[in-house]
Amino acid sequence: MEEINNKKNSMHLGTYFEKYGMLLLLLVLFVICSLITPVFLKPGNLLNIARQISIIGIVSIGMTLVILTGGIDLSVGPILACGALLVAGLKEYGIVAAFVGPLIFGLCAGLLNGTVITKFKVQPFIVTLGAMSIYTGLGLTYSKGHPIIGTPEMLRFIGQGKVFGVIPFQAILFISVAIIIAIILKYTPFGRYTYAIGGNPEASKLSGINVDRVTIYIYGLSGLLAGFAGIIMATHLNVGEARLGTGMEMDAIAAAVIGGTSLKGGSGTIFGTVIGILVIGILSNLLNLINVPSYAQMIFKGLIIVVATVLQGLHDKKSV
């Protein structure tokens, strides 16, 4: 019977690692960074990082949801950009329009993605790739290729505000979104369905889950979050532009994957994604702080993304 007890311990250790391995990784990164440059740990710098990751962080959370269902959403960048354009473009119609417009746009764009994916059974990659092209075109058409300058005064706190004069409001929004979505995923039927669909769509359907509906909602949520990120981006920079989201989809996917989400669907956590986005954010920050030349930055970033993923996956592999 001792073995069984042993086993229990090792299991606890396993779970422990699974949960805290990523935190450990982050901690190591923290220590390394602060050894390399003392500036890193300055509160100002840490708050900067918090701000820098907030927008992409919110997008990554939506992306994580989509990836959990076994899908992918390449259209988040253009949706974000269109959202930002709308904030600036709708300002003359009042702040409600400027705030709600981007959200509705993002939501509808996402629901549309989801609907095409489920109803026509097209691979998410191709639908959202097409959507990426379409929304970019729409954004450029709407703005005629020029930036739309200025956002409503009253909304600007969203992107520029600081709570207690120091903490970026953006970061608070990011954390709130992360917590809300994490709770939904963990404690509601909808969240459970998200995992189930990604794990086995066939079995999910036969268990009475309305797979199509949940999938559509998930893409809608991803779009909504991208639209929301667009509001933050626009109010932060006080401008809307059709290219604001370029390349964001890759960063968001990378954050999710570094955080342990499987692109096959069905496994991953918001917590992991937050860690993933922190790893990316801290890394960029460090490379800038120590003034690594831009070509070398690319090489480093690539290396570290892979290494971080290897490290965070190691415990997982051992237990298999």
Next chain:
Amino acid sequence: MEEINNKKNSMHLGTYFEKYGMLLLLLVLFVICSLITPVFLKPGNLLNIARQISIIGIVSIGMTLVILTGGIDLSVGPILACGALLVAGLKEYGIVAAFVGPLIFGLCAGLLNGTVITKFKVQPFIVTLGAMSIYTGLGLTYSKGHPIIGTPEMLRFIGQGKVFGVIPFQAILFISVAIIIAIILKYTPFGRYTYAIGGNPEASKLSGINVDRVTIYIYGLSGLLAGFAGIIMATHLNVGEARLGTGMEMDAIAAAVIGGTSLKGGSGTIFGTVIGILVIGILSNLLNLINVPSYAQMIFKGLIIVVATVLQGLHDKKSV
């Protein structure tokens, strides 16, 4: 017994569609294009299209192989660009170096991708995303950000030559690569393993297939083809540049998916990818020929990519 006969017939029809449905789609596109503008069918224009799709076509074939195993290769663009840089950069060491160098680079880069993916069990997306960043950085470092002008005279036929004075040699290379890879996929054990690994890696392993080795080779092949495409690109443009491959990975993936390859792995054909690349190529050509403004082009392209995929998938869905 009638039902059973019925079944057989409908199956034959199904297979028929599966094989020729995509050709049909292409044919329809052809007819539409030639109705819209007479320029489309001019031999010069068709030969142009053939040339335009050749480089990306070769990359797409490598990508198809990777996707068939259930993976993805985001690093093809930078590998292509580094290959092109090497053609130009190695010219003083003779044409053998200028020709073999890029191939070896591509092969090694691909094998490395595959090795990291299999040995550390990291998701292909993240490994090749990292590789994309690394190879871009390497290419920029090697070329110091400047184009390297000039390729060996004797290699230039590869990118610029015309057979019988009209047919671009590139196109012939593309078709040859397509045929060779299609034969390998269809008729050799290696090809069968590629499908098997994508379809069920576990079963493949239990059947005695060396899954890791085959996977590594496949990524190697994808890298090799990207390097080869780099040679064509460099000799075609007579220059090497670190950003020549930007965005190519998405086009290659889109071609494969439009051509019916599933991103889940295990199903798809080279023939389909060739059709996919033709659809994309013809479409871009048409939109340019009829002078669609570029923002509208984006919208159209996005729409048509999705529609084409829906159409080519329709018969498949019916038969399930």
Next chain:
Amino acid sequence: GGSQDSSSDTEEEQIVIGLSQEGLDHPFMVTQREQIMDAASKYPNVSVIATDGQNSVVKQVAGIEDMLSQGIDLLMVQASKAEGLKQKLTEVHEQGIPFMFVGKPISGTEAVTMVSMDNLDLGHTIGEYIVEVLTDRNGAPKGNIVMLEGIPGDQTSEDRIGGAKEILADYPDIKIIAQVAGEYRRPEAFNVMQDILQANPEGTIDFVYACNGEMALGVIQALKDAGRLGEMPVVGLDGQKEELDAIKAGELMATWLYKPAGYEGFDAAMKILNGEEVEEFIIIPGQRIDAENVDVSEPAF
């Protein structure tokens, strides 16, 4: 002129001009195209067909080929990946179709003319300006400067930054303490500048040079956010409208107009088509905009 298959029995010969631009997602390129279209609209017998390369040399080449298929009398090109197009342009030349550059110069081709500003030259000018400002500020040509490049490897960025560095190379006391990529974009520039500000406390940065307007605006916002606006001079390059506003507000020290060459380019094109002589390089002079002349200046776009 006359495209290969155009019928010649119309009163006035129809002239088709092809315009190939590297992309259309930046106000510079958009404005340039608008200018060319606008100029062409005054000639009923001239039509312009345009393609854009969506920031990929491969797509730009394909676009040019597609325009050749339609038949054009002259090709106007604006490219960042200069070298990549050379081969195709030689072919265009061999087909007897004249081509010219607008907006960005590219040397070593058979182009009839180039109508544009000169990035390398602007880089030099800015280098000299930096020396001047630092001498004013610190009593001698010394100080720490920060440079924001665009997309690493992009020709424009290489020239704008490289030109300045060529000048600064003669002044060993001027140190480039950071040279990072802001991707030409405001949010990236904001983030990068935030990091640089952390690494370099107050009083350690003497000058910031962002090689385009969007990035300069991002830098200013980062400075504002850190409460360090006014601590160091910032210059940009482009002269977009918001930069001028920033100069008026005293946030930006100067910028250089990098004007789209649409009108000038179109004039040159018409001259070529009419068989007139044109200069090899029609340089649109760069113009510095600072607090002194900002009120009387028009933005580049």
Next chain:
Amino acid sequence: MSDILVMKNITKKFPGVTALNNVTFSCKKGEVHALMGENGAGKSTLIKLLSGASTPTSGEIFFEGKPLKAKTPHDVQDLGIAIIHQELNLVPNMNAVENIFLGREIKNGQFVNFKEMKKRSQEILRSLNIKINLEVPVRKLSVAQQQMIEIAKALSMDASFIIMDEPTASLTNNEIDALFEIVCSLKEKGVTIIFISHHLSEIFECADRVTVLKDGEYIGTKDIDEIDESSLIRMMVGRELSEIYPDISSVNKTPILEVKGLSRKGVLDNINFTANKGEVLGIAGLVGSGRTELARAIFGADKIDSGVIKIDGKEVTINQSIDAMKQGIGFVTEDRKSQGLILGLTIRENICISLLKSITNKAFVNKYKEKEIANRYIKSLKIATPSMEAKAVNLSGGNQQKVVLGKWLARECRIIILDEPTRGIDVGAKVEIYNLMRELSNNGTAVIMISSELPEIIGMSDRVLVMREGRINGELTHEEVTEEKILEYAMGGCN
């Protein structure tokens, strides 16, 4: 006879579980050795140690007198060992021929010789007495057909040592008989066979010796002549099993489900039947007779071409599974891995997945209720697991099957369709499941049980429908039903 395989003091630990504890097992050349034990006893784990895919935590393995050094399944094949794993391991998009020769393609120069492979496949399948469409991808075949392909694959290796982990779990007598014929002829050729099954009758039909495991411990090895069924059961379960099938006791005979003229092109042809409250309705038939298809059609998993489904006398429209579930129908699928379970989720999550909505408390899942439900079915179905938080993927085959059962029992359906419910379930647990089924029916549930095990059909059913080629070819009451009659309807005759 010499020992061809010796496994000495084998221990295998997984996080939280000791699957095998100091087990010693040996196998003589040319014998058929049965490996028995309850679900989760460690049989499959022991087999996997031979496959090269997994290594023991401690212990040694000798094959033909030499330490087994095989690191990969490929090395194992080279030693002449063929293994049929418990779970299907086929490449879904490939056809039967490609699957059978996967990894060992017959070549003609550098190229695969499809013709020769097809010929050989046909020969093997013919000897197995089964017809399979060799052109379609195997994902379009029924579970049983896929199982036969697995068997064919192992046979095609011409191995000297074949290990079969529950090869018969989803087969009907027809195929099982053919398989045993082959097993006998292989034995005559000197091939050694390890055979895992939960069907005791099979063991006595073909095995020379039997080894029993229990909870990862070695219990003993016996010559088949030394023991009988009841002592074997005692070795496995540790106690006597009295009555296997509970009494037939249906009283309530009001119809609840009526199916009229149900057709689906190519698979179902004008199906008519009624299921009553409180009865167990068995559906028998040969492999491919359309039983699964019928269940799927009723449950809304497949579209039907024509036909009417009535519940409580009222016509209902069922377009998708949710519609069926709203009518109180439940469906335990036949293929647990691809249709029943979400392998990455825990046992608790799997059991509760289809009733989450009913245990929410202000939009949130009520954790206590969830745990209570999971616990209840882990207990009543005797699911062997260290915790309800174990992932389904880590359970033994039989325990996975129990989780699927638990999921549907937890929903308390009015009509429950069970497709091969006891597939891979051990003798002891079967009794529990039969009791549960009977309990359900006594409480008024209509239980529809599809099964390929005739004794089960006969022992459990109040009425039996026999299907043949997509039609219901006959109906038998509990009193009338015999194996012969079922087979008569299943293979030909009409009533």
